[in-house]
Amino acid sequence: MMPILDNHMHLQFKGQNIDAVGEFLKLGGTHLIMSHMPYSDMPLRDIADFRAQYELSLSMVKRVRAETGVAIFLTVGPYPADILRLMEHNSLEKTKEIMIEAMELAGKWVEEGEAIAIGEVGRPHFDVSPDVWDASNEILIRGMEIAKEKGCAIVLHTESMTPEGWRELASFADKAGIWRERVVKHLSPPAILLDENQGLFPSVLASRRNVESALKKGNRFMMETDYIDDPRRPGAVLSLKTVPKRTRALLESGIMSEEDAWKIHKENPENIYGIEIEV
Numbered sequence: 169m170m171p172i173l174d175n176h177m178h179l180q181f182k183g184q185n186i187d188a189v190g191e192f193l194k195l196g197g198t199h200l201i202m203s204h205m206p207y208s209d210m211p212l213r214d215i216a217d218f219r220a221q222y223e224l225s226l227s228m229v230k231r232v233r234a235e236t237g238v239a240i241f242l243t244v245g246p247y248p249a250d251i252l253r254l255m256e257h258n259s260l261e262k263t264k265e266i267m268i269e270a271m272e273l274a275g276k277w278v279e280e281g282e283a284i285a286i287g288e289v290g291r292p293h294f295d296v297s298p299d300v301w302d303a304s305n306e307i308l309i310r311g312m313e314i315a316k317e318k319g320c321a322i323v324l325h326t327e328s329m330t331p332e333g334w335r336e337l338a339s340f341a342d343k344a345g346i347w348r349e350r351v352v353k354h355l356s357p358p359a360i361l362l363d364e365n366q367g368l369f370p371s372v373l374a375s376r377r378n379v380e381s382a383l384k385k386g387n388r389f390m391m392e393t394d395y396i397d398d399p400r401r402p403g404a405v406l407s408l409k410t411v412p413k414r415t416r417a418l419l420e421s422g423i424m425s426e427e428d429a430w431k432i433h434k435e436n437p438e439n440i441y442g443i444e445i446e447v
Contacts, residue, residue, distance in 0.1 A: 169447045170419075170426070173199040173433045174411040175371045176288070176323065176354050176392035179228050180205075183397030188408045189236045195412040197238075199433070199445055202229055203288045203323065203354070204244040205396070212250060213257045218270040226282055241443060243323050244277055245289040245311065246270035251304060252296070260303055267307045275314040284441045286315050287323025288354050294327075305340070312344030312351065321350040321440050323371070329357065331364075338366035350440060352390075355405075358382035360389045369440055374410050376417075383424055387431040390440075391415070 174192065179185045179202055192200070204225040211217050222244045229242045246267045254263040277283040289311050291304035308324075315322040327333065341348045348367035356370035358381035372382050374391040382389050391414070393406035415433070418424035434445040 169198070170196070170415075170429055171199060171433045171445045171447045172197045172412045172415050172429075173201065173390065173437055173445065174374075174393050174395070174408065175201050175352075175390040175437065176203055177201070177395040177408060178203055178205045178397055179232065180207075180397040181224075181228065183399055184402075185228065185397060186232065186235050188395070188397060189232055189238055189240075192408045192412060193236060193238055195409050196416060197408075197412040198447065199437075200232075200238055200240040201284070201437070201441075202232075202240055202242050204242065204247075205288075206247045206250055206253070212253045215266055215269045215273065218246060218266075218273060222273065222277065239446065241284045241441070242282065243285040243287040244283045245274040245286045245323075246307070247288065248290045248292050248304060248325055251292070251300060251307070255300075260299060264303045264307060267303075268310050271307065271311040271314050274311075275318045275320075278318045278320045284443055285321040285323055285352070286311055286318075287321075287352070288325040289322065290324040290326045292327075293325065309340050309344050312341055312346045315350065316344055316346040320442070321352055321369075322346070323352045323354050324368075325354055329353065329359065329365075334359070334364065334366045334368065338368060341368070352440060354392065355394055356389070358385070358389070360385050369436075374406060374414050376414060379414055379418065380423060383418070383428060387428040388436070390432060390436050 274286045341351045349369045351368045358378045359365050360382050370389045371392045372389045393410045395408045
């Protein structure tokens with residue numbers, strides 16, 4: 169049996185959740201990594217609110233496991249834009265303290281086995297003031313330090329990558345002392361060569377063009393949909409069906425070899441996250 173992993177997706181209680189996972193399974197999908205996402209209808213003022221949000225994500229993972237039997241893993245952490253929501257109630261300095269507390273809580277969850285990585289964390293993908301940008305980078309570096317301390321990966325949400333951006337994130341990893349390959353760039357373009365990504369690990373958005381471009385260079389990447397399970401935007405960013413459908417089609421066409429598929433869907437995630445992809 170061929171393992172097929174969607175490396176980064178989300179589920180919401182108001183969305184399709186179980187039904188979407190059922191479609192993923194029908195098409196040959198086997199493993200999911202669900203990233204915690206901020207729940208906009210829940211308050212976010214302090215660390216207690218982060219704990220409540222993480223617990224809601226964990227309850228979704230447990231429900232999906234119980235009702236579908238799919239192998240699903242969880243990542244948790246403060247979403248980069250959370251800094252702005254917290255600043256509605258706190259000073260920037262207090263907000264930074266809370267974001268770091270949320271990173272520490274995520275690290276504790278990894279240590280306790282509730283999550284496999286810290287994520288998605290990072291910095292806003294839109295323009296913010298210089299002081300918010302600097303604070304976001306400080307929070308991110310501390311998150312990398314915590315990931316290093318806990319021996320886990322950290323999954324990044326950032327602006328679209330440029331060569332300068334890759335280099336800066338790699339320098340943050342070096343400063344924090346974490347192995348660069350344990351820093352996963354979510355929503356990555358097909359920049360899978362080491363001289364493109366500076367040794368960080370790309371999680372490539374699984375459009376046909378992206379995956380085909382990546383495969384021309386090698387198989388040092390994972391595939392993701394960033395499915396957000398939003399009833400207002402069905403199928404966004406990509407449908408949860410995409411990774412199994414794309415993998416099967418590329419295997420049948422010969423563009424992806426079985427060796428590539430095993431590397432992308434089993435060996436790479438096992439090495440990055442320290443998990444076992446059972447088949």
